[in-house]
Amino acid sequence: MSSEASGRTYGASEEATAVGVPFGACPVPFTEATQILLGHGSGGKLTSQLIEELIVPALSNPLLDRLDDQASFEVGQGRLAFTTDSYVVTPLFFPGGDIGELAVNGTVNDLAMGGAEPLGLSLSLILEEGLPIAELKRVIESIRRAAAAAKVRIVTGDTKVVERGKADRLFVNTAGVGVIRPGTSLGGGNIQAGDRILLSGTVGDHGIAILSQRQDLGLDGEVRSDTAPLHGLVSVMLDACPGIHAMRDPTRGGLASILVELARRRGLGIDVDVTKVPVNDAVRGACEILGLDPMLVANEGKLVAFVPPEGAEAVLAVMRRHPLGERAADIGSVGVEHPGAVVVRTEIGGRRILDLPFGESLPRIC
Amino acid sequence: MSSEASGRTYGASEEATAVGVPFGACPVPFTEATQILLGHGSGGKLTSQLIEELIVPALSNPLLDRLDDQASFEVGQGRLAFTTDSYVVTPLFFPGGDIGELAVNGTVNDLAMGGAEPLGLSLSLILEEGLPIAELKRVIESIRRAAAAAKVRIVTGDTKVVERGKADRLFVNTAGVGVIRPGTSLGGGNIQAGDRILLSGTVGDHGIAILSQRQDLGLDGEVRSDTAPLHGLVSVMLDACPGIHAMRDPTRGGLASILVELARRRGLGIDVDVTKVPVNDAVRGACEILGLDPMLVANEGKLVAFVPPEGAEAVLAVMRRHPLGERAADIGSVGVEHPGAVVVRTEIGGRRILDLPFGESLPRIC
Numbered sequence: 001m002s003s004e005a006s007g008r009t010y011g012a013s014e015e016a017t018a019v020g021v022p023f024g025a026c027p028v029p030f031t032e033a034t035q036i037l038l039g040h041g042s043g044g045k046l047t048s049q050l051i052e053e054l055i056v057p058a059l060s061n062p063l064l065d066r067l068d069d070q071a072s073f074e075v076g077q078g079r080l081a082f083t084t085d086s087y088v089v090t091p092l093f094f095p096g097g098d099i100g101e102l103a104v105n106g107t108v109n110d111l112a113m114g115g116a117e118p119l120g121l122s123l124s125l126i127l128e129e130g131l132p133i134a135e136l137k138r139v140i141e142s143i144r145r146a147a148a149a150a151k152v153r154i155v156t157g158d159t160k161v162v163e164r165g166k167a168d169r170l171f172v173n174t175a176g177v178g179v180i181r182p183g184t185s186l187g188g189g190n191i192q193a194g195d196r197i198l199l200s201g202t203v204g205d206h207g208i209a210i211l212s213q214r215q216d217l218g219l220d221g222e223v224r225s226d227t228a229p230l231h232g233l234v235s236v237m238l239d240a241c242p243g244i245h246a247m248r249d250p251t252r253g254g255l256a257s258i259l260v261e262l263a264r265r266r267g268l269g270i271d272v273d274v275t276k277v278p279v280n281d282a283v284r285g286a287c288e289i290l291g292l293d294p295m296l297v298a299n300e301g302k303l304v305a306f307v308p309p310e311g312a313e314a315v316l317a318v319m320r321r322h323p324l325g326e327r328a329a330d331i332g333s334v335g336v337e338h339p340g341a342v343v344v345r346t347e348i349g350g351r352r353i354l355d356l357p358f359g360e361s362l363p364r365i366c
Numbered sequence: 367m368s369s370e371a372s373g374r375t376y377g378a379s380e381e382a383t384a385v386g387v388p389f390g391a392c393p394v395p396f397t398e399a400t401q402i403l404l405g406h407g408s409g410g411k412l413t414s415q416l417i418e419e420l421i422v423p424a425l426s427n428p429l430l431d432r433l434d435d436q437a438s439f440e441v442g443q444g445r446l447a448f449t450t451d452s453y454v455v456t457p458l459f460f461p462g463g464d465i466g467e468l469a470v471n472g473t474v475n476d477l478a479m480g481g482a483e484p485l486g487l488s489l490s491l492i493l494e495e496g497l498p499i500a501e502l503k504r505v506i507e508s509i510r511r512a513a514a515a516a517k518v519r520i521v522t523g524d525t526k527v528v529e530r531g532k533a534d535r536l537f538v539n540t541a542g543v544g545v546i547r548p549g550t551s552l553g554g555g556n557i558q559a560g561d562r563i564l565l566s567g568t569v570g571d572h573g574i575a576i577l578s579q580r581q582d583l584g585l586d587g588e589v590r591s592d593t594a595p596l597h598g599l600v601s602v603m604l605d606a607c608p609g610i611h612a613m614r615d616p617t618r619g620g621l622a623s624i625l626v627e628l629a630r631r632r633g634l635g636i637d638v639d640v641t642k643v644p645v646n647d648a649v650r651g652a653c654e655i656l657g658l659d660p661m662l663v664a665n666e667g668k669l670v671a672f673v674p675p676e677g678a679e680a681v682l683a684v685m686r687r688h689p690l691g692e693r694a695a696d697i698g699s700v701g702v703e704h705p706g707a708v709v710v711r712t713e714i715g716g717r718r719i720l721d722l723p724f725g726e727s728l729p730r731i732c
Contacts, residue, residue, distance in 0.1 A: 043619025070449035084488035122450035175541030253409025
């Protein structure tokens with residue numbers, strides 16, 4: 001096919017098991033690389049090979065398969081939601097999930113919190129030179145599985161490679177586009193005094209799962225990430241009460257950061273009864289040992305909803321019938337007292353102001 | 367404001383000039399950090415501060431300012447384009463541009479190549495601990511300027527921080543959503559035998575500008591990146607000929623990679639007259655010294671269009687009247703001979719098959 005390529009394998013590192021196939025010998029595969037090479041990010045043959053042999057076949061659908069620089073699809077008139085998230089979690093694989101599943105579910109959830117059903121996701125990978133191809137395959141397979149489970153397609157993508165030591169194995173960005181369900185208007189700005197605050201389940205599972213994987217906490221198998229796509233749960237909640245004011249998924253910074261941010265932004269007070277916040281026993285135990293407040297620990301498959309009081313009971317009932325809301329609870333309310341602050345009623349009946357930490361003990365949680 | 371924060375500045379590194387402001391002393395700024403700390407990615411106060419004081423004010427618009435997890439906007443019935451790109455270019459600043467401008471223009475261009483006007487961009491940052499805040503500000507300011515010039519808004523975003531040594535200063539992902547101009551259908555799959563191939567200007571400027579910045583090539587000031595938003599140029603081209611078959615912006619891998627990929631994918635032959643491909647003198651000189659083919663070097667503000675022969679003259683005329691198409695040229699055509707291959711007529715009248723390099727000499731070009 002070529003009289004020109006002249007062996008310009010500049011990017012290949014010594015770890016490559018580049019097979020000595022002569023350049024004229026298409027269509028024999030060019031390499032059987034077992035690790036990511038700089039050349040995989042070059043825009044040349046290795047890039048095509050990576051994309052067309054490893055990534056696209058796994059995630060195949062008519063939009064992605066066109067391999068244009070953008071996906072295009074019909075939309076009806078209406079409101080569109082658009083979101084983005086980069087994932088830098090370490091380790092890449094942890095109890096209950098991995099970076100690929102996190103990236104799909106996290107972006108589906110950011111859309112869902114706006115009342116949107118996902119139309120499509122983009123997938124942008126930053127790969128570190130030397131990343132085992134087997135590891136990349138495992139992440140792509142996980143993305144495929146998570147996308148299928150959430151009934152969403154990866155419709156466009158991008159792949160970059162950086163030199164060894166200039167990234168940490170693999171970073172993933174997913175952006176998402178979705179169609180907002182007509183008649184809903186979810187947003188932090190809509191929260192009103194009187195709203196009930198409904199939480200879909202236990203808090204802290206994701207953060208403690210990551211921590212237990214990084215440091216041997218003796219929790220093997222007891223704590224798993226709660227990563228899950230929430231748009232199905234959101235859908236039944238909006239069926240029960242289309243006038244829900246706002247939903248958020250408390251990821252980095254935990255439940256506390258959502259509550260503090262919204263109280264501050266709206267200039268309203270939030271009261272939370274901490275005895276109503278569900279926490280798994282193993283998570284509670286780990287938090288006690290580590291001196292962490294479970295309300296500050298990350299989640300990846302939970303939501304908190306601000307619901308007008310007249311709709312709260314119905315919403316809570318449908319949440320509890322959904323597999324992702326079995327342990328849903330009414331944890332408090334929004335009011336006009338102590339504006340801008342979150343006040344927590346503690347286990348021993350006291351009250352304390354909830355505040356965010358300055359930084360965090362646990363980086364790269366998502 | 368808080369009786370609880372108890373100084374949990376776990377993420378702070380020794381470079382922080384954290385000011386000893388007591389936690390009760392809001393609204394005095396918490397820190398005057400001069401470098402990115404892990405805590406800036408925590409979801410806690412430092413994260414809020416970074417986003418609300420540095421990023422959002424610079425890029426302010428009603429959609430972004432809502433600070434919800436997703437942007438939402440009305441769309442009319444029609445076709446939507448959706449694209450993503452991560453930017454890992456090194457150095458961050460180079461003659462003619464920087465990573466921020468590249469990220470805005472690159473995603474605007476990926477939308478434009480689908481015939482879409484941008485509705486909004488997302489901005490996701492991966493920051494390395496220790497990145498000077500001044501450098502981040504400079505990139506954000508550049509993003510602001512590029513977005514204003516391209517008349518597009520940053521509508522949603524995300525920020526992550528990784529430990530020192532786990533990234534290379536700053537990676538940027540921009541995804542984009544746009545509305546496809548009614549009546550156009552641009553895509554690599556539409557290319558037909560007979561199409562003329564129009565190139566909007568000189569090739570190789572971006573790649574050589576990056577290379578000259580990395581290694582002192584003595585080209586100071588002579589070669590600048592061509593980064594530019596192309597949707598304005600695309601618009602006048604589609605006015606002149608709505609039936610253009612496909613457009614691509616030849617970035618990584620250069621003009622050659624676009625032509626080779628499309629010839630291969632469509633099973634058609636492409637003929638290019640290399641004497642018609644405009645190359646700036648300084649770029650040509652640098653390529654000769656370095657043994658590079660300008661057709662393989664990256665661009666960031668050029669496009670190549672596949673135009674039905676009856677429309678080619680009109681399209682070329684409007685291109686040449688546009689500031690970004692002054693040196694536009696008809697460089698060749700699509701045919702049925704030598705299917706799947708690109709044949710180049712050389713300066714000395716010979717013919718050679720154009721092929722892609724296996725990897726690349728110049729990683730992290732965009």
